[in-house]
Amino acid sequence: MPFKLVDSKGKVGKKVYFKGEYDRSEKKYLCDDAQDMWGFGKYVKPKQKVFVGFEY
DSSP states (O other), X not given: OEEEEBOTTSOBOSOOEEOXXXXXXXXXXXXXXXXXXXXXEEXXXXXXXXXXXXXX
């Protein structure tokens, strides 16, 4: 399911991500950027607020 990150002020980001694998050493999820063709992702904490109410 695609999602966008929400910052601490409640602003929804523009980039779309997909949830990836949980990395136990980092204690975070490695999420893939939908527009990145090389597959580099971003580590996201499990308690990070996300926005899913949009059409992709």
